[in-house]
Amino acid sequence: MNKCMNCQHINEENASFCEECGTPLNPEVQPLNQEEPSDTNTSTENTFNTNEPHYSKPLTKKNKILILTGCLLVILFAATFSFGKNYYSKENQIDRFIAALSTEKVKPIQNAVSSAEPNFKITEDNIVPYVEYLKSHKKYISTVANELKTSNQSADIIVEKKGSYFLFFDKYEFNLVPLYVDITTNQDDAVIKMNSEVIIEKAEADTNMEIGPLVPGEYEFEGAATINKKPVSIKQTKDLSLYNEDLDNLVSLDIQVVGLHLSTNVNSGEVYIDGEKIGDIDKASEFNIDELAYNDGMRLQIKYPVGDEVLTTEEVLLAHYFDYSDDSINIRNLDFDILTSDEAESFMNDFYLSMSYEMRYSEETQSFDKVSFSEFFKDGTSSAMYQDFADYVKTYKAKDSLYQTVSFDTIDSLVMTAENTYEISYSVDYTTNYSDYEKDTVYQTLHYSKVTLFQDEDGDLKLVNDGGADNVSVEDY
Incomplete structure (x- = not known):
């Protein structure tokens, strides 16, 4: 049906x-002899004839623009997303970070690094040690680059994902690992500096003082104090990087204080340590100081002004004389290569023995050994001092009425007046016996206050002059 x-x-x-x-x-199947429907029947027939073909209306210019714009936006978004995905990839963010380090400039590096610690803000000032460290450690950057590309951290830097760019791309921060140091000193009120800037105005002795956080880098620490009214300081340089296998976070700025005791063979002069005068030799030919800031490299020297010249001892290393039992330094007999009193006394004793010999045998011979006697004088027989003594001996030999002995007593003083030239004062005893027994024996002591001696290159001593009659006095005893 x-x-x-x-x-x-x-x-x-x-x-x-x-x-x-x-x-x-x-x-x-179309109806036979069916006519085209009139306009008045169009809506009715359209209602029931659902299978009749449909024809679209042409797009307007506005619609075409909207559609084109939409397509362009879709393409632009896709391209931007693709670019952003590549630009903000972890690998490229690491590359840009390494490029910033390679500039070795403060501002780019400050902008590239950060810190995970809230109380550690990277500034243009505190990043400087890290920048200087990069300049002096050329392999550091390549080492960091290799480690960051294979893991999320290096020794000094940790890579941490922190937020995003434009909601789609991960954002990474490069956090410097902060470092801390413990500073100690044995001097109360010491001033502590770091890279020439004061960080502690009055330190407390024997107390740990924590300094930080600090960026990795090389730091110079200095402790300054006053010892025996003289300013002294001690410095220590630290390589604060976790790449440093010998990293030690303790900075000891202890200033070693010792006592110094010195003796020499001059009763005046100046004491120098490392070229700086620290005191004077006293009249007892000694120098003593209870507190001296000490280090193992210190060298000591004595300077002795003589006229327009300055004589010096050898420089000695204080460490060779250090006594660890009481933290003291004892240097005995740091002497100048100069004439000693014993040497001067021996020479003058020989001189007067020779003189006595010439006088003692006057009865047997009237001869006088000029050559032998003249050897005691710098200018030989031309010396005025030689002439005076020779005349005295000759005069004595010519007399038969007396017998005289001469005995050298002692050196009273010896002073260097120029290199190899000395001024001595001494005493000599004369005993005169007369052939006339009614005359009493005369005992006299002659005091010479300004006799000049010269020591030649062979070490032999010679008499130069006696200072004249004004410098000779006679005393009966």
């Missing part, structure tokens, strides 16, 4: 049109 959808009439199975109203039972 074939039911008409228009009038509901039941038609034969094979019918193509409704027997009642003539409506086509098969949609593909």
Whole structure:
């Protein structure tokens, strides 16, 4: 059976049109002699003829622009996303960080690094040691680059994901690992400096003082104090990087204080340590100081002004004389290569023995050994002093009425007046016996206050002059 959808009439199975109203039972079959519907029937027929073909209206210019704009935005977004994904990749962020370190300039590096510690803000001032460290350690940057590309950290830097760029791309921070040092000193009120800047105005002795946080780098620490009214300081340089296998966070600015005791063979002069005068030799030929800031490299020297010249001892290393039992330094007999009193006394004793010999045998011979006697004088027989003594001996030999002995007593003083030239004062005893027994024996002591001696290059002593009659006095005893 074939039911008409228009009038509901039941038609034969094979019918193509409704027997009642003539409506086509098969949609593909068109009604015979059917006319084009009028405009007034269009909406009705459209309602029921759902299979009639549909034709779209042409796009307006505005719609075309909107569609084109949308397509461009989609393409732009896709391109921007692709660019951002590459630009903000972890590898490229690491590359840009390494490039900033390679500039070795403060501002780019300050902007590239950060710190995970809230109380540690990277500034243009505190980043300077790190920048200087990069300049002096050329392999540091390549080492950091290799480590960051294979892991999330190096010894001094930790890579941490912190937020995002434009909601889509991960943002990474490069955090410097902060370092701390413990500073100690044995001097109360010491001034502590770091890289020439005061960080502690008055330190407390034997107390740990923590300094930090600090960026990795090389730091010079200095402790300054006053010892025996003299300013002294001690410095220590630290390589504060976790790459440093010998990293030690303890900075000891102890100033070692010792006592110094010195003796020499001059009773005046100046004491120098490392070229700086620290005091004077006293009249007892000694120098003593209870507090001296000490280090193992110190060298000591004595200077002895003589006229327009200055004599010096050898420089000695104080460490060779250090006594660890009481933290003292004892230097005995740091002497000048000069004439000693014993040497002067021996020479003068020989001189007067020779003189006595010439006088003692006057009865046997009237001869006088000029050559032998003249050897005691710098200018030999031309010396005025030689002439005076020779005349005295000759005069004595010419007299038969007396017998005289001469005995050298002692050196009273010895002073160097120029290099190899000395001024001595001494005493000599004269005993005179007369052949006339009614005359009493005369005992006299002659005091010479300004006799000049010269020591030649062979070390032999010679008499130069006796200072004249004004410098000779006679005393009976």
